[in-house]
Amino acid sequence: MRCPTVAPRRRASCVTSVSATACRTSRTSTRHASWPISNSWSPTRPSRRWPSASSPRSWRSPPTSRVTSCAVHRGAPVSGASVSLSSMTLPSRPRWHPNQPLPRRPLPWRRMRLPVTTAQLPTTTARLPLMTASLSCEEPDMAHVALLIQDISACGGVEKVMHGLARDLSVSHRVTLVSVREGEPYWGRLEGVEYRTLGLPATGTRQNFRHWVTHLRRLMLEERIEVMISGYFAFHLAAQLAARGTGGVDGEGRPRPRTRIIAQEHSAYHHDRRAKRIVKQLAYRHLDVLQVLNEVDAECWRRRGLAPTVIPNYLDDQRADEARSGCEHQVDVVMVGRLAPIKRLDLAIRAFANSGYRRGRLVVVGDGPERERLLALCHELGLRVFQGANDSTVPAGTQVLFTGALRDVSHELRRARLLLLTSERECLPMNVIEAKREGLPCLSRPVRSGPLALIEHGRDGMLSAEPDGSGDAAIIAELAHELARLEFDDELLLRLSNGAWQSFDRYSAHAVLPQYQRLISRLAPPTPGDAATTEQAHQDSSADTRPDTHSRRVQRQPLEEKAHG
Structure with missing residues (x-):
C-alpha cells in the first residue's frame, strides 16, 4: 500500500522509508490531530491510530507535515520518496501475566504536587493532649516512631496490636x-506516648x-518522624506518598x-481479590519495608518478586505460671471477636446446637452489627440466650451467653x-x-x-x-462432630x-520485640555525631537535671516549648 496522491492545491509530504525503531516528526498544523505518526510514538508505545490494510478509509498525509529525520540516519533531512506500509514492522506491547514479577518502574507520583514547607499546609490537624511525663532523651539510639491507625476508639485487632x-x-x-479519626483511646492512654x-x-x-x-506530610515535617508504621492498606499508600x-x-x-x-500487612494474600493483589504488588515495590505476619503470606509475596519481613503479632509475657493440670472444671466453649459477617458466628451457633x-x-465475647441477627438465630434454633456478664447472675440452663465487648478477655x-x-x-x-497464652486449645x-x-x-x-469448596452444611457437620468429640475427652484436651x-x-x-528494635535501628541508624552529642548531654546533665531533648539523633525543639508556643 502506498500513500495516495493529494490534491494539487495541497503540498505533498516528503516521506522516506521508515523502520519501527524511532521516528521524529514536526507539525505546523493542528487541524489534523489524527495524523498517525506523532511525536510521542516510540517502540514501547505503539500508535493506536496507525492505518491498517483492512481500514476502509483512505490514508492521507496532512498538508503541512514534513519528516525531518528517519531511523537510519537520525537527524539527517530526507525528501521525495514514498513509504511502503506493508514492509513496516510495528512493535507490540509485551504481554505480562499476574504471576510473573514486574520490573521496577517509578510510579507517576511526581505529577502530584505536595507542599514542601509547613507554611503552605493547612492547620486543621487536631491534637490530643501530650503525654510527655516519662519521655527520656538520654539514649543515643532513640528514634521518633509513629504508629498510624484508622480509629483510636475502635476495639479491633489492629488497634490492639498497635x-x-x-x-x-x-x-x-x-x-x-x-x-485518622477522632476519639478517645479505647485501650486507655499510655504514659510516655504522644497522641495525634x-x-x-x-x-x-x-x-x-x-x-x-x-x-500526614505536615505531621512528618513538624514532628520530625523517622519511622512510621502503618496498619491498613490505604494508609500504606498515603504514608508512602507523604514521605516522598x-x-x-x-x-x-x-x-x-x-x-x-513500615507497612504491616494484616490481610492474608489469598483472601484479597485478584485486582487488589495486582495493585498491592505494584505499590509495595516502592515501600521501605513490607511486614507480613506469617511465612505463608511471605512465601506468596516472594514469588511475586518482593522481599517481605516476617514479624508476627505478639502479646506481653503475663501468662499463667504453668500449664493446666486438668480440664474437668472448664466446661464452656468461648468465641472472641467482632460480631461481623466475616467471622461467620452463625456457623458456630448452628454447630453448637x-x-x-x-x-x-x-x-460469645464481642459486639458488632450482627448481634441482633445472631440473637434471632438462637431463638430460631430453640437455644436459651442471655445477655450480660458471665457471673452468678446468669440464669440456670442458659445455652448461649453474649457478654459484649471486653477489654480483658483473659x-x-x-x-x-x-x-x-x-x-x-x-x-x-x-x-x-x-x-495460647492461657493454655487454651483452639478448634478452627x-x-x-x-x-x-x-x-x-x-x-x-x-x-x-x-x-x-464445601457448603455451610458440611462445615457445620464437621464442627459439630469435633465439638461432640472434645466434650468429654479430658485427656486429649489436657494434651x-x-x-x-x-x-x-x-x-x-521477649521473642518478637527485639525484631522490631533491629528493624527500626536499620531504618533510622544513629549518625556519627551521636557519640559527641551524648557526651555533651551527660556533661550538661550535671548542671541541669531536666532531660536534654537535643541529645536525639535529629535536633528538635523541647516539647515543653512547643506546647506553650
Whole structure:
C-alpha cells in the first residue's frame, strides 16, 4: 500500500522509508490531530491510530507535515520518496501475566504536587493532649516512631496490636500514636506516648486520600518522624506518598530526617481479590519495608518478586505460671471477636446446637452489627440466650451467653474449655494467641494463612476436616462432630492445652520485640555525631537535671516549648 496522491492545491509530504525503531516528526498544523505518526510514538508505545490494510478509509498525509529525520540516519533531512506500509514492522506491547514479577518502574507520583514547607499546609490537624511525663532523651539510639491507625476508639485487632507496640517501644524510643479519626483511646492512654488525631474521615475516597497525604506530610515535617508504621492498606499508600521528599534541611538550617515507612500487612494474600493483589504488588515495590505476619503470606509475596519481613503479632509475657493440670472444671466453649459477617458466628451457633453440647454453654465475647441477627438465630434454633456478664447472675440452663465487648478477655479464656474459630479469613488472629497464652486449645476451620500458621493439628489445637469448596452444611457437620468429640475427652484436651501453652513462646514480647528494635535501628541508624552529642548531654546533665531533648539523633525543639508556643 502506498500513500495516495493529494490534491494539487495541497503540498505533498516528503516521506522516506521508515523502520519501527524511532521516528521524529514536526507539525505546523493542528487541524489534523489524527495524523498517525506523532511525536510521542516510540517502540514501547505503539500508535493506536496507525492505518491498517483492512481500514476502509483512505490514508492521507496532512498538508503541512514534513519528516525531518528517519531511523537510519537520525537527524539527517530526507525528501521525495514514498513509504511502503506493508514492509513496516510495528512493535507490540509485551504481554505480562499476574504471576510473573514486574520490573521496577517509578510510579507517576511526581505529577502530584505536595507542599514542601509547613507554611503552605493547612492547620486543621487536631491534637490530643501530650503525654510527655516519662519521655527520656538520654539514649543515643532513640528514634521518633509513629504508629498510624484508622480509629483510636475502635476495639479491633489492629488497634490492639498497635497499642501494645506503642507501649513497648516507648521504653526506648519516642512514640506517637496517630489516628485518622477522632476519639478517645479505647485501650486507655499510655504514659510516655504522644497522641495525634487527624480528624478526617477514614473512607477511601479520592478527596479523603488527598487529605490523608497532606496531613500526614505536615505531621512528618513538624514532628520530625523517622519511622512510621502503618496498619491498613490505604494508609500504606498515603504514608508512602507523604514521605516522598522528606529529609534534607529545614528553613532554620537544621537537618530533617527522611521518614521511612513500615507497612504491616494484616490481610492474608489469598483472601484479597485478584485486582487488589495486582495493585498491592505494584505499590509495595516502592515501600521501605513490607511486614507480613506469617511465612505463608511471605512465601506468596516472594514469588511475586518482593522481599517481605516476617514479624508476627505478639502479646506481653503475663501468662499463667504453668500449664493446666486438668480440664474437668472448664466446661464452656468461648468465641472472641467482632460480631461481623466475616467471622461467620452463625456457623458456630448452628454447630453448637447440632453437636448436642450439654456440658457447658457457648460464650460469645464481642459486639458488632450482627448481634441482633445472631440473637434471632438462637431463638430460631430453640437455644436459651442471655445477655450480660458471665457471673452468678446468669440464669440456670442458659445455652448461649453474649457478654459484649471486653477489654480483658483473659478471665473468660481461663475458665473456658475450648476456643472456637469459624472466620472465613484470618491473617494472624489475636484471639488464638491470647488463648495460647492461657493454655487454651483452639478448634478452627482450616482457613489458609492464619489458623494454618498458628495451629498444629493434634498438638496445640484442632482443625476441622473441611473439604475444599464445601457448603455451610458440611462445615457445620464437621464442627459439630469435633465439638461432640472434645466434650468429654479430658485427656486429649489436657494434651492440647499443654502444647498450646508451650507454643506461646514464639509470640511473646521477649521473642518478637527485639525484631522490631533491629528493624527500626536499620531504618533510622544513629549518625556519627551521636557519640559527641551524648557526651555533651551527660556533661550538661550535671548542671541541669531536666532531660536534654537535643541529645536525639535529629535536633528538635523541647516539647515543653512547643506546647506553650
